[in-house]
Amino acid sequence: MNYASIRKCDIANGEGVRVSLFVSGCSHHCKGCFNEEAQKFDYGEAFTREVEDEIIEAMKPSHISGLTLLGGEPMERENQRALLPFLRRIFGHDHEAGTGKTLWIYTGCTLEQLQDHSSRWYTQCTDEILSMTDVLVDGPFIEELKDISLKFRGSSNQRILKLK
Secondary structure, eight states, rough: OOOEEEEEESSSSSSSSEEEEOOOOOOOTTTTOOOOOGGSSSOOOEEOOHHHHHHHHHOOTTEEEEEEESSSOOOOOOHHHHHHHHHHHHOOOGGSSSSSOOOEEEEEOHHHHHHTTTSSTOOOOOOHHHHHHHEEEESSOOOOGBOSSSSSSSSSTTTOOOOO
């Protein structure tokens, strides 16, 4: 997996001050996407163990509320496979016994698509990733429904789902 960028002090993509990882690769190709270059799976840099360590270190201060995954599309099949071991490092297999940090994921998929075992989005990683997720911002960006007054989302069809 590649990533487009890391923001170590982000206040736009979730509650509190967050570390945000923008992954590369997205097959949604939403019209008006704010991060169009990250739709390419080979865009950016390789997501390595050293990059994971950098993010984990950036999350340590007490003023950091948690991690946000967005992109690109974190829930692309290959991105899920790359992200799950990293998320286990941060949150462990039992998120409730984890770091006290929260996980927000932005996805162009709906929660229902991610939970549907016959969906192209569902993998052997999906359930575990969702079990670690505190907040899922779901649904594709729809330019015709764009509303800059919305908090933490770009278009009115997108939902902010508290999974925890």
